[in-house]
Amino acid sequence: MGRARRSMNHSATQRPAKIVTHHFSKWLNPEIFLENFGHMENTLGLLRIRVQRGINLAVRDTRSSDPYVVITMGNQRLKSRVIKKNCNPEWNDELTLSISDLDTPITLTVYDKDTLTVDDKMGEAEIDIKPLIECLRMGLEKLPNGCVVKRVQPNRTNCLADESSCVWNNGKIVQNMSLRLKNVECGEVVLQLEWIDLPGCKGLGVDPMV
Numbered sequence: 001m002g003r004a005r006r007s008m009n010h011s012a013t014q015r016p017a018k019i020v021t022h023h024f025s026k027w028l029n030p031e032i033f034l035e036n037f038g039h040m041e042n043t044l045g046l047l048r049i050r051v052q053r054g055i056n057l058a059v060r061d062t063r064s065s066d067p068y069v070v071i072t073m074g075n076q077r078l079k080s081r082v083i084k085k086n087c088n089p090e091w092n093d094e095l096t097l098s099i100s101d102l103d104t105p106i107t108l109t110v111y112d113k114d115t116l117t118v119d120d121k122m123g124e125a126e127i128d129i130k131p132l133i134e135c136l137r138m139g140l141e142k143l144p145n146g147c148v149v150k151r152v153q154p155n156r157t158n159c160l161a162d163e164s165s166c167v168w169n170n171g172k173i174v175q176n177m178s179l180r181l182k183n184v185e186c187g188e189v190v191l192q193l194e195w196i197d198l199p200g201c202k203g204l205g206v207d208p209m210v
């Protein structure tokens with residue numbers, strides 16, 4: 001105690017310790033901040049993934065599954081909550097990745113939560129953020145709400161189940177997509193992507209491509 005007090009008194013006469021993180025905390029909710037701090041120096045921005053729901057997911061228990069979503073990018077791994085006994089779950093969870101390299105693959109995997117055994121896989125898909133990034137780099141401003149900026153068709157190289165659209169929504173562009181899960185008999189996941197610029201980060205830059 002005495003030692004601690006001496007130390008405090010001593011430091012009071014010195015310059016206060018530099019608080020590195022403070023000015024970021026004003027801009028972020030604590031959850032995002034804790035998930036992403038540590039990558040800031042190379043970060044372009046954040047990608048918020050709203051994992052909305054699953055459709056006709058595979059059965060991995062007797063009659064149903066207890067599905068949750070895991071999103072991985074490089075060494076980041078984010079999990080949604082578990083919805084019990086439901087192959088058409090409504091997660092409505094927001095998972096936020098810190099993006100430092102636009103070419104690092106983003107993988108979404110669905111698992112069935114089990115208590116006594118290892119969780120079973122229920123398929124996976126890649127999330128392609130390139131169309132959204134292209135839209136953001138157009139530097140668009142003040143479009144009418146709901147205005148479609150870009151449409152992306154399902155093809156062999158993406159995992160889209162249906163046409164996906166990048167839409168102007170309250171001052172931002174969001175991309176709505178349904179992903180068809182691979183390496184599984186059935187199932188789709190519906191989600192929405194949104195880019196978040198961070199103060200102090202490099203950002204995406206506006207065209208031309210950098």
Ligand SMILES: [Ca+2]
Binds near residue numbers: 060061112114115
């Ligand atoms: Ca289970």
